Amino acid sequence: MHNTRMTSRSNPDEMPAVQPAPVADALGRPLHDLRISLLDQCNFRCPYCMPEAEFHSEYEFLKRQQRLTYDEIVRVAAGAAILGVSKLRLTGGEPLLDKNICDLIERLATLPGIEDLALTTNGMLLAASAEKLGAAGLHRVTVSLDSIDKDIFRALSGGRGNLDQVLAGIKEAAEAGLGPVKINVVVQKGVNEHTVLDLLEFFRGSGHIVRLIEFMDVGNRNGWHVNQVVPSRKLLEEVQKRWPVRPVGKNYPGEVARRYEYLDGAGEIGFISSVTEPFCGDCSRARLSADGMLYTCLFANQGTDIRDPLRKGVDDEELQEILSSIWLQRADRYSELRSPDIAEHHVLKKVEMYRIGG
Numbered sequence: 001m002h003n004t005r006m007t008s009r010s011n012p013d014e015m016p017a018v019q020p021a022p023v024a025d026a027l028g029r030p031l032h033d034l035r036i037s038l039l040d041q042c043n044f045r046c047p048y049c050m051p052e053a054e055f056h057s058e059y060e061f062l063k064r065q066q067r068l069t070y071d072e073i074v075r076v077a078a079g080a081a082i083l084g085v086s087k088l089r090l091t092g093g094e095p096l097l098d099k100n101i102c103d104l105i106e107r108l109a110t111l112p113g114i115e116d117l118a119l120t121t122n123g124m125l126l127a128a129s130a131e132k133l134g135a136a137g138l139h140r141v142t143v144s145l146d147s148i149d150k151d152i153f154r155a156l157s158g159g160r161g162n163l164d165q166v167l168a169g170i171k172e173a174a175e176a177g178l179g180p181v182k183i184n185v186v187v188q189k190g191v192n193e194h195t196v197l198d199l200l201e202f203f204r205g206s207g208h209i210v211r212l213i214e215f216m217d218v219g220n221r222n223g224w225h226v227n228q229v230v231p232s233r234k235l236l237e238e239v240q241k242r243w244p245v246r247p248v249g250k251n252y253p254g255e256v257a258r259r260y261e262y263l264d265g266a267g268e269i270g271f272i273s274s275v276t277e278p279f280c281g282d283c284s285r286a287r288l289s290a291d292g293m294l295y296t297c298l299f300a301n302q303g304t305d306i307r308d309p310l311r312k313g314v315d316d317e318e319l320q321e322i323l324s325s326i327w328l329q330r331a332d333r334y335s336e337l338r339s340p341d342i343a344e345h346h347v348l349k350k351v352e353m354y355r356i357g358g
């Protein structure tokens with residue numbers, strides 16, 4: 001068991017100087033990243049994530065008192081930083097629906113040990129907030145954008161997105177110093193696959209990094225079928241035919257995207273092949289849902305409730321023990337163990353993507 005260095009219950013705004021006490025899980029993997037879902041609500045209804053038929057006007061989202069407060073989030077993030085987390089990512093649902101998000105960013109950005117603070121967004125509200133987000137201390141944004149074709153984009157947002165508004169958000173984010181902006185594209189066969197090269201062409205030379213993501217069997221609501229997956233290998237072949245690329249090394253251990261650069265100097269693209277080439281081996285991510293469940297795998301069927309002990313008044317040392325014991329016991333490697341066939345018939349209830357933010 002690690003040694004905890006934070007002793008009493010701290011005021012989250014006045015964190016004492018702490019010594020890192022890194023942990024490794026049962027498979028020897030360190031804890032480096034924490035993804036924090038701020039809320040389960042979203043202004044989009046992407047069919048593969050929050051299909052309108054299920055997330056309709058009667059759907060009961062978390063109530064404010066069920067969601068972690070900023071104080072609670074900061075305490076968990078500070079505890080995670082002591083255990084080795086240096087990267088935080090704010091996500092959702094749609095994190096920019098949280099009107100006070102800059103207050104939280106200011107607090108997270110100054111936590112000891114945090115070197116990288118990023119945010120994943122659908123980009124609809126980004127143009128209006130990019131400058132404030134940067135000023136609050138956010139380092140980078142990732143924008144999800146599945147097609148550069150207006151109509152397909154709109155359909156993939158559940159009829160709610162506006163492509164020009166998202167493109168304006170990407171521009172403002174770059175100007176606010178939140179780059180390099182990453183553009184995440186979930187590729188689905190027969191849906192947006194045929195628009196991928198146009199999207200790449202649009203962003204070539206912009207300095208933004210497009211990442212092509214295999215449609216994953218996360219959650220149980222999106223009717224995932226292996227036939228809908230376009231293997232990265234196939235996309236890479238298509239890219240190569242149009243613009244030759246060469247592989248480049250990882251930026252850091254545990255990076256999920258395989259990186260390539262265009263030989264003509266037009267920038268970088270990435271492939272995230274979670275279905276055809278799982279990368280559990282060096283996965284160092286934990287995910288905190290808006291209601292305070294900590295998940296140690298994207299495909300987890302259960303998490304650990306952190307909100308309950310927080311609200312029962314645990315001190316920092318006890319919180320540290322809880323977080324480290326969760327990580328020490330972790331042995332998840334769902335993607336490596338599942339075959340696409342098993343995934344289709346997966347009977348366990350898995351956590352939904354909109355709860356843990358990708």
Ligand SMILES: C[S@@+](CC[C@H](N)C(=O)[O-])C[C@H]1O[C@@H](n2cnc3c(N)ncnc32)[C@H](O)[C@@H]1O
Binds near residue numbers: 048049120214215358
């Ligand atoms: C759940 S969203 C939350 C943040 C924000 N609302 C957004 O869309 O960027 C995070 C990411 O998960 C991705 N995602 C959702 N469902 C997915 C699936 N089944 N397979 C692959 N990626 C998925 C989205 O495309 C998005 O890039």
Ligand code: SF4
Binds near residue numbers: 045049092094144
């Ligand atoms: S992928 Fe993001 S934008 Fe789309 S419904 Fe899910 S949370 Fe909302």
